[in-house]
Amino acid sequence: MQLGMIGLGRMGANLVRRLRQAGHECVVYDVNADAVAMLAAEGATPADSLEDFAAKLTTPRAAWVMVPAGLTGDTVFKLADLFESGDIIIDGGNSYYRDDIHRAKALSEKGIHYVDVGTSGGVFGLERGFCLMIGGEPDVVKHLEPLFATIAPGVDAAPRTPGRSGAPSQAELGYLHCGPVGAGHFVKMIHNGIEYGMMAAFAEGLGVLNNADIGRAAAAGHDAETAPLADPQYYQYDFDIPAITEVWRRGSVVASWLLDLTAVALVEDPELGSFGGRVSDSGEGRWTVLAAVEEGVPAHVLTASLYERFSSRGESLYADKILSAMRKQFGGHHEKPST
Numbered sequence: 001m002q003l004g005m006i007g008l009g010r011m012g013a014n015l016v017r018r019l020r021q022a023g024h025e026c027v028v029y030d031v032n033a034d035a036v037a038m039l040a041a042e043g044a045t046p047a048d049s050l051e052d053f054a055a056k057l058t059t060p061r062a063a064w065v066m067v068p069a070g071l072t073g074d075t076v077f078k079l080a081d082l083f084e085s086g087d088i089i090i091d092g093g094n095s096y097y098r099d100d101i102h103r104a105k106a107l108s109e110k111g112i113h114y115v116d117v118g119t120s121g122g123v124f125g126l127e128r129g130f131c132l133m134i135g136g137e138p139d140v141v142k143h144l145e146p147l148f149a150t151i152a153p154g155v156d157a158a159p160r161t162p163g164r165s166g167a168p169s170q171a172e173l174g175y176l177h178c179g180p181v182g183a184g185h186f187v188k189m190i191h192n193g194i195e196y197g198m199m200a201a202f203a204e205g206l207g208v209l210n211n212a213d214i215g216r217a218a219a220a221g222h223d224a225e226t227a228p229l230a231d232p233q234y235y236q237y238d239f240d241i242p243a244i245t246e247v248w249r250r251g252s253v254v255a256s257w258l259l260d261l262t263a264v265a266l267v268e269d270p271e272l273g274s275f276g277g278r279v280s281d282s283g284e285g286r287w288t289v290l291a292a293v294e295e296g297v298p299a300h301v302l303t304a305s306l307y308e309r310f311s312s313r314g315e316s317l318y319a320d321k322i323l324s325a326m327r328k329q330f331g332g333h334h335e336k337p338s339t
């Protein structure tokens with residue numbers, strides 16, 4: 001089957017490679033001509049403009065947009081100007097599901113179909129396959145199924161769940177038509193909200209392990225900034241955290257791909273010296289929390305993990321200064337000045 005790919009960064013390029021390995025034809029375009037040339041050298045059909053891209057696709061066209069966040073809407077609408085009724089535009093980025101709903105409505109006036117695909121797997125997707133969460137019209141999603149089946153990891157990526165037998169379902173193959181337009185990105189949004197929570201759980205637990213030698217510092221003298229440690233004898237452990245993440249990978253309840261990646265990170269940089277501790281976020285966690293608020297559903301862990309990212313970037317500094325100022329006012333306590 002033929003697919004056009006716009007956006008040949010790590011994700012887009014690897015999607016093309018995975019499709020090509022299975023014999024699908026790919027027409028590729030990116031504003032970076034070098035990225036186009038690299039995939040052309042691997043056998044993809046290059047396009048040197050959006051117009052050229054649209055012209056090289058056979059109707060009904062199917063184009064996957066995988067451009068950096070912020071450029072997706074513009075790219076979708078530019079492409080829609082060149083496309084005809086019956087053509088399909090797939091947004092495989094991390095778009096807000098509400099944008100999908102608006103875009104699909106606008107495109108439908110021209111008869112163009114819009115499919116949203118939450119794509120998980122990151123830089124490992126070429127080898128492992130990408131988990132796909134899909135939203136769109138059933139017949140359009142069905143038409144694209146050979147592409148989704150190729151991109152997805154396949155049934156062997158995980159042991160079959162006891163109780164499931166016979167021909168593997170879509171979900172067992174690693175892709176799922178989740179519902180109408182927006183449903184794919186809604187599911188991906190919540191996936192990423194969970195990702196924030198799981199990451200924060202590992203980070204906080206390892207942080208507590210990392211401080212389990214605090215009893216030694218306490219023996220050397222009490223720091224007036226914190227309450228005295230009641231029993232320093234209980235905090236005399238100098239844990240090997242890379243080794244702990246490694247042992248947890250084998251047979252423990254918290255074994256997971258996220259833990260595997262944490263173990264890799266700690267082998268590469270045991271002291272984490274290459275990180276400043278500022279954690280970015282690109283919107284999915286915020287949208288998850290907004291959805292929880294609007295649904296009136298508690299999401300304690302996911303909300304706390306989002307706020308931790310804000311704190312990591314110094315966004316709690318003003319509030320922390322207010323805390324110090326109040327404590328000094330009512331108690332006359334000494335609070336350390338800014339450094």
Ligand SMILES: O=C(O)[C@H](O)[C@@H](O)[C@H](O)[C@H](O)COP(=O)(O)O
Nearest residue numbers: 094120121122192281282283284
């Ligand atoms: O499932 C995935 O492969 C990841 O979730 C991927 O989509 C990306 O790494 C996140 O979107 C980062 O999200 P933040 O920038 O919000 O941490």
